[in-house]
Amino acid sequence: xxxxSPEIEVAIARTRDEVSALHxxxxxxxxxxxxxxxxxxxxxxxxxFVIKPSGVSYDELRPENMIVCDLEGRVIPDTPGSDRxxxxxxxxxxxxYRHMEHVGGVVHTHSPYATAWAARGEAIxxxxxxxxxxxxxxxxxxxFAIIGDDSIGRGIVETLTGHRSRAVLMxxxxxxxxxxxxxxxxxxxxxxxxxxxxxxxxxxxxxxxxIPQDAIDSLFDRYQNVYGQAAQGAMP
Amino acid sequence: xxxxSPEIEVAIARTRDEVSALHxxxxxxxxxxxxxxxxxxxxxxxxxFVIKPSGVSYDELRPENMIVCDLEGRVIPDTPGSDRxxxxxxxxxxxxYRHMEHVGGVVHTHSPYATAWAARGEAIxxxxxxxxxxxxxxxxxxxFAIIGDDSIGRGIVETLTGHRSRAVLMxxxxxxxxxxxxxxxxxxxxxxxxxxxxxxxxxxxxxxxxIPQDAIDSLFDRYQNVYGQAAQGAMP
Amino acid sequence: xxxxSPEIEVAIARTRDEVSALHxxxxxxxxxxxxxxxxxxxxxxxxxFVIKPSGVSYDELRPENMIVCDLEGRVIPDTPGSDRxxxxxxxxxxxxYRHMEHVGGVVHTHSPYATAWAARGEAIxxxxxxxxxxxxxxxxxxxFAIIGDDSIGRGIVETLTGHRSRAVLMxxxxxxxxxxxxxxxxxxxxxxxxxxxxxxxxxxxxxxxxIPQDAIDSLFDRYQNVYGQAAQGAMP
Amino acid sequence: xxxxSPEIEVAIARTRDEVSALHxxxxxxxxxxxxxxxxxxxxxxxxxFVIKPSGVSYDELRPENMIVCDLEGRVIPDTPGSDRxxxxxxxxxxxxYRHMEHVGGVVHTHSPYATAWAARGEAIxxxxxxxxxxxxxxxxxxxFAIIGDDSIGRGIVETLTGHRSRAVLMxxxxxxxxxxxxxxxxxxxxxxxxxxxxxxxxxxxxxxxxIPQDAIDSLFDRYQNVYGQAAQGAMP
Numbered sequence: 001x002x003x004x005s006p007e008i009e010v011a012i013a014r015t016r017d018e019v020s021a022l023h024x025x026x027x028x029x030x031x032x033x034x035x036x037x038x039x040x041x042x043x044x045x046x047x048x049f050v051i052k053p054s055g056v057s058y059d060e061l062r063p064e065n066m067i068v069c070d071l072e073g074r075v076i077p078d079t080p081g082s083d084r085x086x087x088x089x090x091x092x093x094x095x096x097y098r099h100m101e102h103v104g105g106v107v108h109t110h111s112p113y114a115t116a117w118a119a120r121g122e123a124i125x126x127x128x129x130x131x132x133x134x135x136x137x138x139x140x141x142x143x144f145a146i147i148g149d150d151s152i153g154r155g156i157v158e159t160l161t162g163h164r165s166r167a168v169l170m171x172x173x174x175x176x177x178x179x180x181x182x183x184x185x186x187x188x189x190x191x192x193x194x195x196x197x198x199x200x201x202x203x204x205x206x207x208x209x210x211i212p213q214d215a216i217d218s219l220f221d222r223y224q225n226v227y228g229q230a231a232q233g234a235m236p
Numbered sequence: 237x238x239x240x241s242p243e244i245e246v247a248i249a250r251t252r253d254e255v256s257a258l259h260x261x262x263x264x265x266x267x268x269x270x271x272x273x274x275x276x277x278x279x280x281x282x283x284x285f286v287i288k289p290s291g292v293s294y295d296e297l298r299p300e301n302m303i304v305c306d307l308e309g310r311v312i313p314d315t316p317g318s319d320r321x322x323x324x325x326x327x328x329x330x331x332x333y334r335h336m337e338h339v340g341g342v343v344h345t346h347s348p349y350a351t352a353w354a355a356r357g358e359a360i361x362x363x364x365x366x367x368x369x370x371x372x373x374x375x376x377x378x379x380f381a382i383i384g385d386d387s388i389g390r391g392i393v394e395t396l397t398g399h400r401s402r403a404v405l406m407x408x409x410x411x412x413x414x415x416x417x418x419x420x421x422x423x424x425x426x427x428x429x430x431x432x433x434x435x436x437x438x439x440x441x442x443x444x445x446x447i448p449q450d451a452i453d454s455l456f457d458r459y460q461n462v463y464g465q466a467a468q469g470a471m472p
Numbered sequence: 473x474x475x476x477s478p479e480i481e482v483a484i485a486r487t488r489d490e491v492s493a494l495h496x497x498x499x500x501x502x503x504x505x506x507x508x509x510x511x512x513x514x515x516x517x518x519x520x521f522v523i524k525p526s527g528v529s530y531d532e533l534r535p536e537n538m539i540v541c542d543l544e545g546r547v548i549p550d551t552p553g554s555d556r557x558x559x560x561x562x563x564x565x566x567x568x569y570r571h572m573e574h575v576g577g578v579v580h581t582h583s584p585y586a587t588a589w590a591a592r593g594e595a596i597x598x599x600x601x602x603x604x605x606x607x608x609x610x611x612x613x614x615x616f617a618i619i620g621d622d623s624i625g626r627g628i629v630e631t632l633t634g635h636r637s638r639a640v641l642m643x644x645x646x647x648x649x650x651x652x653x654x655x656x657x658x659x660x661x662x663x664x665x666x667x668x669x670x671x672x673x674x675x676x677x678x679x680x681x682x683i684p685q686d687a688i689d690s691l692f693d694r695y696q697n698v699y700g701q702a703a704q705g706a707m708p
Numbered sequence: 709x710x711x712x713s714p715e716i717e718v719a720i721a722r723t724r725d726e727v728s729a730l731h732x733x734x735x736x737x738x739x740x741x742x743x744x745x746x747x748x749x750x751x752x753x754x755x756x757f758v759i760k761p762s763g764v765s766y767d768e769l770r771p772e773n774m775i776v777c778d779l780e781g782r783v784i785p786d787t788p789g790s791d792r793x794x795x796x797x798x799x800x801x802x803x804x805y806r807h808m809e810h811v812g813g814v815v816h817t818h819s820p821y822a823t824a825w826a827a828r829g830e831a832i833x834x835x836x837x838x839x840x841x842x843x844x845x846x847x848x849x850x851x852f853a854i855i856g857d858d859s860i861g862r863g864i865v866e867t868l869t870g871h872r873s874r875a876v877l878m879x880x881x882x883x884x885x886x887x888x889x890x891x892x893x894x895x896x897x898x899x900x901x902x903x904x905x906x907x908x909x910x911x912x913x914x915x916x917x918x919i920p921q922d923a924i925d926s927l928f929d930r931y932q933n934v935y936g937q938a939a940q941g942a943m944p
Binding site for chain 1: 737835836837895899902905907909910913914915917919926927
Binding site: 029127128129130187190191194197198199201202204205206207208209211215218219 | 269270272346348349351352353354355356357358380382407408409410436439440
């Protein structure tokens with residue numbers, strides 16, 4: 001029997017649907033292979049988030065096998081999917097939700113171009129306007145951190161707090177992205193790979209032209225406040 | 237109630253269908269991710285063009301949510317889709333239609349190889365015959381320009397006026413292409429990425445062999461006048 | 473009314489089906505964009521070959537709009553498709569069929585990695601066993617030749633006559649491949665891009681290890697005579 | 709009439725299904741072109757394995773045309789598919805099954821990035837955590853070996869015996885991978901190409917950051933024992 005109110009049950013069901021469907025975007029955009037990568041979404045109104053099970057094929061992901069966790073990353077008992085193990089990155093997602101209240105979604109991949117920058121521990125310089133729009137400047141590198149304790153989550157939070165970027169390249173590991181909701185975090189994961197690739201290709205051919213800082217500021221401001229069908233607002 | 241004659245209404249409906257369908261070619265050819273990129277087409281016989289809405293997923297694009305604008309880039313009221321915002325690049329498209337009468341279609345993408353050349357501000361040299369055929373020489377670079385006023389449109393028009401190329405690489409931004417109609421501009425967007433990739437790969441391996449200017453001229457002339465099922469004519 | 477015997481009519485119909493279907497392999501293997509590239513197949517028992525129409529979308533290719541040409545590259549009148557223009561590379565295909573009797577299929581693409589080698593005028597060295605199997609050594613470069621007369625066809629024939637390779641990289645242009653039949657030539661087009669890519673990537677990372685000539689000879693001999701479901705025989 | 713017990717017949721049928729279906733993963737993950745690449749799986753409880761036929765299109769692979777071989781690599785007579793030739797790499801697979809009892813699956817491809825490392829005879833250094841997880845360190849190079857005798861199989865076994873990696877890059881040839889079963893070997897083939905690509909891209913951009921050996925050990929240990937829905941156990 002559920003410990004949640006009917007309203008929260010509805011919110012969980014919607015988050016299961018959304019998180020399950022968004023995993024298909026990782027595949028479609030070439031960000032993951034085999035069972036790698038994971039998307040999570042915060043359940044609105046509850047101290048809980050939904051994440052994918054560990055080591056399960058993308059073809060087999062369904063809303064009902066998504067897993068509901070509390071903000072310590074513990075599986076909530078007696079919920080659908082609670083008989084399975086959640087993603088091995090669950091502790092990192094939980095840490096982010098505990099420490100960044102405005103974050104509604106987290107994504108992690110090993111997408112190849114972004115991970116290539118991470119293997120050198122090198123931030124991606126902001127030399128294309130799409131990157132200024134989306135990330136407001138360079139994409140930073142986070143520390144080398146071993147999976148299994150809080151060190152990955154702490155590295156994400158420390159790097160992104162006060163930073164315009166919604167993406168961090170964890171050293172020798174790969175990108176983590178955050179967003180207002182799970183869809184926004186997936187968008188950031190798609191865009192970080194796109195700019196990681198374009199800037200990689202650009203630099204292979206010679207010297208990059210910088211974008212003046214005031215132009216970066218202006219592009220970021222416009223995109224956060226004007227672009228799209230309604231002002232969606234930058235993350236605070 | 238519509239301000240257009242029945243003939244123009246038919247032309248608008250056809251342009252909606254065409255512009256909506258052509259966006260699928262951007263996806264199919266790997267030129268765009270997420271909601272990036274846009275195609276527009278001039279409405280034959282009217283001072284108007286059709287363009288995609290801003291920030292809408294490619295899966296959701298339909299003829300009825302395409303947006304009709306006048307040549308100043310203002311949404312024409314009381315037409316289907318007029319409750320939505322048009323692409324954030326609408327001002328640039330409008331500028332091109334106002335100043336280049338022979339242009340019937342405009343396309344903009346951030347396709348990765350073409351944008352990589354743009355991030356270095358470097359024109360693509362004409363070293364493959366397919367490029368001589370299609371573009372008649374190098375693909376030029378346009379100025380760095382901030383979105384939101386006429387500077388992008390002006391940069392496109394100034395760079396392409398009197399130039400054989402139907403594509404310009406806007407510095408730090410990405411390619412814009414023009415064409416006799418929307419399909420022709422999409423073809424140019426596909427081809428500019430193809431040649432940007434091939435010439436990038438070629439130069440990674442060593443020195444490029446130039447094509448003599450008279451051979452470029454001869455290839456361009458033949459392609460514009462002979463290729464295909466009927467002489468389609470180069471743009472004047 | 474047809475000038476062909478019933479047996480030849482059947483052979484033409486089969487070649488139309490085969491050549492039409494094989495164009496899908498060019499798309500599936502990423503060898504072509506838009507309307508680029510072409511496949512032809514010799515009609516067994518007749519001085520004729522089947523080739524694709526010029527400038528027609530891959531989605532619209534059907535057996536009935538394939539075009540039947542004589543060995544001078546002239547469209548045979550009063551055959552289905554004869555109201556359209558054949559591929560602009562038809563003269564080159566015809567030249568090959570006239571001068572290389574054992575050739576039953578010809579393919580041309582601008583596949584990106586193979587064309588990159590062609591833009592440097594550089595043969596692909598044989599450093600992987602799959603290349604020794606399939607091509608028996610390096611993939612040679614042919615001369616720079618302008619489309620529209622016999623110079624492309626002559627360059628193909630002169631380069632490949634007496635050479636183990638079924639592929640030639642025409643300088644600044646792209647690969648042409650030949651085969652026992654159209655399917656075999658398509659296979660060679662797929663394989664030449666595959667090895668062009670792998671050897672390009674290999675050399676980007678450092679010095680290549682050569683394969684000893686006697687090992688190349690042994691691999692080529694085995695593959696031509698043993699591989700597959702029946703000894704298919706190398707081209708003489 | 710079959711020489712196998714009913715239990716073994718069931719095991720063969722299951723292995724046929726599995727091996728046939730897994731070939732689709734090679735295509736889906738971009739590891740193979742045309743008829744290249746092969747997957748085999750050991751039949752539990754029997755001195756036999758199932759492998760794909762030689763030179764047959766991926767579209768035509770079906771459980772019933774998979775081929776059953778003994779551990780010397782000889783086709784077992786009077787079994788479905790026994791009228792066809794098995795993969796030309798069958799001797800190498802057989803050698804592995806004879807000499808590595810814990811191996812239940814073998815895969816071979818010419819995937820482009822992994823083969824590029826093989827063409828330089830260079831091991832892939834362990835600079836990303838996904839590689840430490842999956843392979844426990846660098847991916848080693850095996851000797852140059854000519855197809856047709858035991859030298860490929862011997863090179864695989866000698867390189868991987870006592871090594872954490874389930875993948876070996878056979879010099880100038882391409883990757884071979886092993887696994888607890890055919891699916892596990894396919895996973896290794898997918899992952900080796902993924903890390904070969906990421907580390908290639910990383911090094912194109914500058915110096916790589918090493919991962920400390922104790923961190924590699926810790927990641928490998930965790931992944932082999934904790935990851936996934938049940939402890940699957942590393943190969944001994």
